[in-house]
Amino acid sequence: MKNKQSIKLQLINKLIKKHKYRSYLEIGVRKGKTFYQVKARRKVGVDPAYKCKFQMTSDKFFKQNKDTFDIIFIEGNRQGDIPYRDIQSSLKILNKDGAIIVRGANQPKNWFYNKKLKIPRWKETVWMAASKIRLESNCLIATIKEENGLSIIKNEKSGDYICFPVERMTKERFLAHRKELLNLISWKDACREISRPDGSL
Numbered sequence: 001m002k003n004k005q006s007i008k009l010q011l012i013n014k015l016i017k018k019h020k021y022r023s024y025l026e027i028g029v030r031k032g033k034t035f036y037q038v039k040a041r042r043k044v045g046v047d048p049a050y051k052c053k054f055q056m057t058s059d060k061f062f063k064q065n066k067d068t069f070d071i072i073f074i075e076g077n078r079q080g081d082i083p084y085r086d087i088q089s090s091l092k093i094l095n096k097d098g099a100i101i102v103r104g105a106n107q108p109k110n111w112f113y114n115k116k117l118k119i120p121r122w123k124e125t126v127w128m129a130a131s132k133i134r135l136e137s138n139c140l141i142a143t144i145k146e147e148n149g150l151s152i153i154k155n156e157k158s159g160d161y162i163c164f165p166v167e168r169m170t171k172e173r174f175l176a177h178r179k180e181l182l183n184l185i186s187w188k189d190a191c192r193e194i195s196r197p198d199g200s201l
């Protein structure tokens, strides 16, 4: 049976095709399950624990990097300030009309309260990073609900500014307002939007 492609891979390739993106950066490549199937002309991978062009942490990579990219997929370390820093650093090297995709902001509600997990989930902060970026810079963001959240971030101003104090971003507030904060959409709606020539994605 043919392996079904993940939504993240389909999303990346759909955006590349629509916007004629040429350059791709992946933060957290692991064995390259996504990386090797991405259809971009120039591809760069970063991972401290697996063989790839830049075998180092994202922080080290961004410090020495001088390149810019059309599309950046972030699926590296999800703890502490790292997801937020990865998005901020990516915004600085994103080409005009480019897109960043970050995985992991839309975990199910019980995930936030599950005490049995090996890594305490409050240490994973993609949900906070995506919300902060939206609130602070009012970037355009849309999050595909599936696969624990695939947030598409663009360096454009979003029309629907939401007023919400960033410093009070607790998980309780996030859970109460996640739909507006992440601008949640289904994969089906995202596909429809990407297929419209003047769509926002």
Ligand SMILES: C[S@@+](CC[C@H](N)C(=O)[O-])C[C@H]1O[C@@H](n2cnc3c(N)ncnc32)[C@H](O)[C@@H]1O
Binding pocket: 027, 028, 029, 030, 031, 032, 033, 034, 035, 046, 047, 048, 049, 050, 056, 057, 058, 059, 075, 076, 077, 082
């Ligand atoms: C969930 S896996 C990535 C999966 C991959 N993107 C794919 O689609 O198959 C997360 C990866 O992030 C890497 N990682 C951990 N800390 C990192 C860091 N500080 N910078 C970049 N990558 C990191 C891990 O080594 C691991 O391979």
